[in-house]
Amino acid sequence: MPMNKGPKDRSAKCAVRRSVHLAALVSALATTGVVVLAQSEPVDPRVEGLTFLGEPVLASQVMAGQQLYADNCASCHGASLEGQPDWRRRLDTGRMPAPPHDDSGHTWHHSDRMLFQITKGGVGAVVPGYESDMPAFGEDLTDAEIAAILVYIKSTWPERQREFQAEVSANDTGG
């Protein structure tokens, strides 16, 4: 007469089965990982033709920057970097509206260093006494986050604007 298999015994068998399955899964993942590594596809590729402060830019930076831009900048500079309407006309306060960051604006005339300083310290950091509605983001964003936002903006520019701005950055020896 076969012994009745009680709940304890079934539980032990299930535990063994789970362990076997887990081991198989780990093994499979490890094998897949080895294969992926063996194929040597870069996980975070460099963005061709784009640098920031002389360093190469990674795709992950651009992706992070896109989200950070949406969270911190888009409300004024536009979801598509288009700036505020009629941005060349002064507001009643005497201050200028937020300009576009796409190729219709003037952002691509500024060096990496200047863009970083303006974002971190406000416009007053580069033009003493200048009054602007744009806050300094140095308290709220890390340097890496500011850099990510700027590389995202740069990644949207056409080739001519990228090349122009790269030359401006290369010639910027100040600071």
Added chain:
Amino acid sequence: MKSIEIEFRPDRRKVLTAALSIGVASMLPGFALAASDGDPAALAFDGDTILLARGGLFVSDNGGRTWTAAETPGKVLSLATHRDRPGLVVAGLAEGGVSISEDGGASWRIFEARLPDGEITAVAIASRNPDMIYASLRGDGLWKSEDAGATWSLAMDRPWLDDAERDPLALASVELETGMGGIWIYAGTEVGLTRVPDCFCRWQDVQPGNAMDALVAGEAPPSEAPLPGGEPILSLASAPSAPEVMYAALPSGLWASQDGGVIWQKRASKAATAVAVHPRDETYIAALLGGILKISRDGGATWIETGEQ
């Protein structure tokens, strides 16, 4: 040879104004150039030729000894020329619009239809590109044309100084690097001097070149000697042969700077209403001082009067 080509919908008053100006050209030895200080006036060098706009347009090919009256399509408030394009003269008109001559003022084209109505208080031609023209429209802003006046677009609102927008009364394209891949446009207003990079990011005070470095380092700012405050700057000139050499005409006199407008020194005490500098000699200047046209060949240290007054 004398012609005015008006490239806008005919307006009877303006056409009559232009027509009445035609045919008045004549040699005027002893031409009385003196007038009240309040008259708007403009000066420019076209090569060695001096152009004076005051009441009408007058041209001198001999350093101001004799003058020829030339027709204009309207009352000229501002003039600009370019060292690399002899004969090119841009005139801002009191009636509105910008008129362009390519033969030293003998004939004119008007591109009024492409600019909004309003007095053109100042004009300038980009130092590095004679097809790029800037015009200040009273009560409106700074406009630019990238195709020698054929089309225009708003470049920038007016500068904000002393809690108000101010009309540029004088413009100068100054071939000094901004660090942004371009050069500066200086503007004289009723309350002082300002400038904007030619990417048009923002109007800003004239600063020494190393002012930002000092700001970042927390050091004392470099010394400055600005133009006297509270006075209108009626005319500005930057020497094409040495862009850091600038001249400014103010009621307090004729002022000169050797460093792009950071430190200014007075070179004449009579009220100055217009100034121009020779394209190849930064020490050769013409200025209206006390309502009289005077010439200096030494950067304003000494002056000689021209013609009979």
